[in-house]
Each structure stands twice: as structure tokens, then as C-alpha cells.
Amino acid sequence: MKKGIDYFPLDVDFFEDEKIQLVSARFGVKGEILTIRLLTRIYHNGYFIKWDEDAAFLFSKSAGQEITPSLANSIVYDLVKRGFFDESLFNSLRILTSRGIQERFLKACERRKFVEIDQCMLLVDPTDFKNLKVSMSSLSMHLKGKCKHDDNILDKNVDIFQKNVDISKQSKVEESKVEESKVEGEEDTLSDFQKLVKIYQNNIHPISSPIERDKLSSLLDDFGLEIITKAIERSVSRGKRNIGYVTAILNNWQQNGYDEENKxxxxxxxxxxxxxxxxxxxxxxxxxxxxxxxxxxxxxxxxxxx
Incomplete structure (x- = not known):
């Protein structure tokens, strides 16, 4: 089944949008061109694209010699920062999409029997589109507990998902309390990651790259919030403010046991x-x-x- 669409509407006031004007002011016409190229690639794929280091290289290669991966990344980060793409989904799943993109995509697919959107990426109200099927894909299962948008979508729409949308076999439970407890469990994990990011940025330094954010997420999975916080405190007390030193402390504790510093x-x-x-x-x-x-x-x- 075809996922993308052959064409998409481009508003006549597209270049008057403040977000586009700011990108244009910083990057010139290259910023405008790359933004439109990103939209064409998104709609060709459906309603989102994955954005990582490899995607930046491939995108810049197809865009021309004057477009470097570094420039492509800078433009994408600027668009995310200004809200052109959804920041929460970009930070958690490294994807480019937005509510407006999803609405235009779904309207263009109104004649299709059904259109599937991943639960972790959903930004629209599913009741607004009769043929919308919200699914739990392999990506959602793999990133369960890391989907930063679940607290905005699932928490508000648990009843809607259960009564009106065929998500998965789990959505057929008779009592909404079961699903609510699962959402609460996910929120606990999400809040741990958010707390970790805040502690890290306040004590070590602001997160400078997606790789660093992914590393923090992996450490959280392996060690938990409490012990990582202690490792960050130890790093600060020794004047070693970098994720490599934090990781070394955690690995040492894992091998030799935790050693409490006695002040x-x-x-x-x-x-x-x-x-x-x-x-x-x-x-x-x-x-x-x-x-x-x-x-x-x-x-x-x-x-x-x-």
C-alpha cells in the first residue's frame, strides 16, 4: 500500500511565515529551498522522516554541492527550535513532523480506506479523521518508555483510543483503568529521563548533540536515575564535567561496587x-x-x- 502522496498544498503565504522568514534571514535562500525539499521528502514518505547523521549526509548529497551536512543540520535544528517541526518528537525519536504536516497528509488521504499513523508520532485528534488507524508499530515497541510525546497524547486520549480506535489487541481491554495504569507507568519513565536531562544540563553542560542525548538515555536504562545522579555529583566534585567521566564512574561502580566518598x-x-x-x-x-x-x-x- 502506498504510504506517501504525489503532491501537497503549499500556502501562498508560506514565505511570509515568521518561522520561514527567520530561517531565511539566517541562512538565505538556501534555508528556504531546504525547507521545501524537506517537506517534499516528508510527504513522499507519508507524514514524517527520520533525521540523523546519515540522513543529513544523504539529504545534502541530493540537494547539491553547496549544501553540506553541517548546513542541513543547522537548518533543521533552527526549524525545530522555532516550532516548524515538533520539538518533542524530534528530541525523543529523531523524526521531523508536525501537527500541520499530519493534518494536510490526512486530508490528502481522505479517499483511502484507512491511513495508519504510529501511536508515538500522533499529533492530531484521531476523532477528526474517520479513516485514521492509530497503530503500535515496531518502532513504538522498541522505543516504549522513551516516547516523549506520549504524555501529551495518550494521557489526554486514553478513553478515545480505547473506544474509537483499533490500536492493538491491548486496546480491547474492558476497563480503562488498565490502560491508564500503563500510561502512568510510561510517564514515570519519561519523567526520569526529563529529570536526568535537567540534572545533567544544570551540572555538566547543555546537551550538545543527539549522540549525547542517546548516551544519557542508554545510561538511564542501564543504571537508573539515582545512581547516575550520584555519578554526576562525583564528577562535579572532581572537576570532570563530561559524559565520558560520568560513564567511567558508573562502569567502575558496576565492576567494583559503589564507594561512598566520606567528606x-x-x-x-x-x-x-x-x-x-x-x-x-x-x-x-x-x-x-x-x-x-x-x-x-x-x-x-x-x-x-x-
């Missing part, structure tokens, strides 16, 4: 060192005094600075 012992050790230094200075002063001659060579140990 009291640290302070005591420092005090002992200072005391030993004072004793050495006093002894040296007394030695000088015993071998010296005359009052000018005498040093009072009590005057040795502590």
Missing part, C-alpha cells in the same frame, strides 16, 4: 596534613636554632606561621 574523612585527612606540616616546620626551626649563633640567628618556634 568528614577528607577534611580530617587535610587537617592531619596541615598539622604534620606545622610539626616539620617547628622541628626545622629548632634545628636551625640549635646550630645557630647569636641572638640574630635564634628563631622562636612559637612565631612559626601555622
Amino acid at each position: 568528614t574523612d577528607k577534611k580530617q585527612t587535610a587537617a592531619d596534613r596541615r598539622k604534620a606540616d606545622r610539626e616539620r616546620r617547628r622541628a626545622r626551626a629548632m634545628e636551625i636554632d640549635s646550630h645557630g649563633s647569636g641572638e640574630c640567628n635564634r628563631m622562636d618556634p612559637k612565631r612559626i606561621p601555622e
